[in-house]
Amino acid sequence: MSIFKANSVSVNRAELAIVNDVDLQVERGTISVLLGANGAGKTTLLEGLSGVIRIAGGTIELEGQPLQRARPGARARAGLGYVEQGRTVFRELTTEENLRVGLHDSADISEAYALFPELVQRQDVPAGLLSGGEQQMLVIARALLTRPKVLMIDEMSAGLAPVIVGRLMQTMRKLADEGLAILLVEQFAALALDVGDRAYVMRRGRMVYDGDCKTLLDAPDKLHDFYLGSANTEG
Amino acid sequence: MNSLLTSAVAGLTAAGAYALLGVCAVFTYRLVAVVNFTGAAIGTAGTFVLITLYDAGFPLWPSVFAGIAGGTIAGVLIGFVMTTWFAESAASTKAAVTVALLVGLIAIGLRLTGGQHPHVMPDLFPGSAFRLAGVEVTIASALTIGLAVLFTLLADWFLNLTRTGLHLRALSERPMAAELLGVRVKLLSIFVWAVTGSFTAFALMIIAPQRSPNFMTLSLLVVPALAAALVGLFRSFWIALAGGIVLGVVEGLVSGFDGVSQYRGAIPFLVILGVLLWSQRGARWDDAR
Numbered sequence A: 001m002s003i004f005k006a007n008s009v010s011v012n013r014a015e016l017a018i019v020n021d022v023d024l025q026v027e028r029g030t031i032s033v034l035l036g037a038n039g040a041g042k043t044t045l046l047e048g049l050s051g052v053i054r055i056a057g058g059t060i061e062l063e064g065q066p067l068q069r070a071r072p073g074a075r076a077r078a079g080l081g082y083v084e085q086g087r088t089v090f091r092e093l094t095t096e097e098n099l100r101v102g103l104h105d106s107a108d109i110s111e112a113y114a115l116f117p118e119l120v121q122r123q124d125v126p127a128g129l130l131s132g133g134e135q136q137m138l139v140i141a142r143a144l145l146t147r148p149k150v151l152m153i154d155e156m157s158a159g160l161a162p163v164i165v166g167r168l169m170q171t172m173r174k175l176a177d178e179g180l181a182i183l184l185v186e187q188f189a190a191l192a193l194d195v196g197d198r199a200y201v202m203r204r205g206r207m208v209y210d211g212d213c214k215t216l217l218d219a220p221d222k223l224h225d226f227y228l229g230s231a232n233t234e235g
Numbered sequence B: 001m002n003s004l005l006t007s008a009v010a011g012l013t014a015a016g017a018y019a020l021l022g023v024c025a026v027f028t029y030r031l032v033a034v035v036n037f038t039g040a041a042i043g044t045a046g047t048f049v050l051i052t053l054y055d056a057g058f059p060l061w062p063s064v065f066a067g068i069a070g071g072t073i074a075g076v077l078i079g080f081v082m083t084t085w086f087a088e089s090a091a092s093t094k095a096a097v098t099v100a101l102l103v104g105l106i107a108i109g110l111r112l113t114g115g116q117h118p119h120v121m122p123d124l125f126p127g128s129a130f131r132l133a134g135v136e137v138t139i140a141s142a143l144t145i146g147l148a149v150l151f152t153l154l155a156d157w158f159l160n161l162t163r164t165g166l167h168l169r170a171l172s173e174r175p176m177a178a179e180l181l182g183v184r185v186k187l188l189s190i191f192v193w194a195v196t197g198s199f200t201a202f203a204l205m206i207i208a209p210q211r212s213p214n215f216m217t218l219s220l221l222v223v224p225a226l227a228a229a230l231v232g233l234f235r236s237f238w239i240a241l242a243g244g245i246v247l248g249v250v251e252g253l254v255s256g257f258d259g260v261s262q263y264r265g266a267i268p269f270l271v272i273l274g275v276l277l278w279s280q281r282g283a284r285w286d287d288a289r
């Protein structure tokens, strides 16, 4: 059984239907990759799932518990982690203070430093002064210290150097192998498909592909069509 | 010379109250991002709980505690309104909402407390604390200033050294990011309103005997309070504290001069105007670069 399920979720923005009737499941110990062109509605979907926006329809379940009416904080405390796009560090807090904000009773800061050793020497630096890569590591580590069961990450690689992107992908794989359920939104489709298990593709607010990563990776034309819209999924 | 000093020292009680209210305004702005026009009205509500109970024959100190509780509850109610319906609104919208709430509070307050006719406000701390260059400094003024300093120290300590303080700092910078990490944002915001409500209630009880204690006059002490907060650019507790004290002392000094004393109420406006002009000049200069 999937640990996290979204059933016919619709999300509006400013009264406009942006995400329509989307189904999605994430399993423990796997990486699900969510792809789609700019403006397809990936961020809007994640905001609906995390509670940043109230959804217009559908249900959301974490371990069988309905979450669609819960506030974002309650969803987070239930085990749904969400790393927003744009590296939302608390700029005026130090690295260490950022890590302590959501620290779960059973978690320890040292886990974050073990995962991302480069953060150790930056622990007393205000997070606003970190590099883009360091900030991304910080927000991922910060979310992990809340002990999520499911972790959703939006645009993990945006604006980062390829070495760092590779590093983060490997980290995702390791976390999934340790049992975490990950939903990853990525622009670097090939890299994400390479590390992921299941793939979803969104187009104009609808889910147009749900299958394994391998199939998409082996058929780059198909993926290309999803982005450009010539696939016969229209309408 | 001595009469000048007497006037200045006479302004100290107001100075302490302005300072405390100003620091509370900075606290509210920094932590829950609201320019709060109801600050003094919340304290006034608490003060009138005290006055009503005392009028009805209840002993003084239990009435004081009931009054502080009243201020706390008033703060929580306003905080509940702001966090439930206006948490996502722009700063200017939130400020406008508190202005509307202030008008409402004054109307209800005047109705409940029998209009503008004066009430008997017990002097909580009669007498003088010490002499400064031959001039009596009242206990009330020493106490309000002491309370303002205490609040500032506590705020600093609390924000920097406790877990809840860390959550508040995170919340003040990015409320949604804090909430997504499981921080109980709404509860914490209401806690901020409760704390400022109880402190301002106590401060207003101390200063009320020296003003005409009617609901409107006391509620409008928010004007010098916001002027003090503005001097600290709604950021620095210590500068807001100093701003409030200077404001009170200058007001005291001015009231010592016959020709101008009736204009002393305009001083906060001059300060607000001055700070705003000065900060705008800064902005334009930045743009020009």
Ligand SMILES: Nc1ncnc2c1ncn2[C@@H]1O[C@H](COP(=O)(O)OP(=O)(O)O)[C@@H](O)[C@H]1O
Binding pocket: A013, A014, A018, A036, A037, A038, A039, A040, A041, A042, A043, A044, A045
């Ligand atoms: N704040 C907003 N208000 C109204 N429309 C928005 C807002 N943010 C995004 N949109 C629209 O919603 C659609 C989906 O955007 P988004 O979810 O950000 O896509 P993606 O993350 O896949 O790039 C786009 O057409 C975009 O123009």
Ligand SMILES: [Mg+2]
Binding pocket: A042, A043, A044, A085, A154, A155
């Ligand atoms: Mg996006």
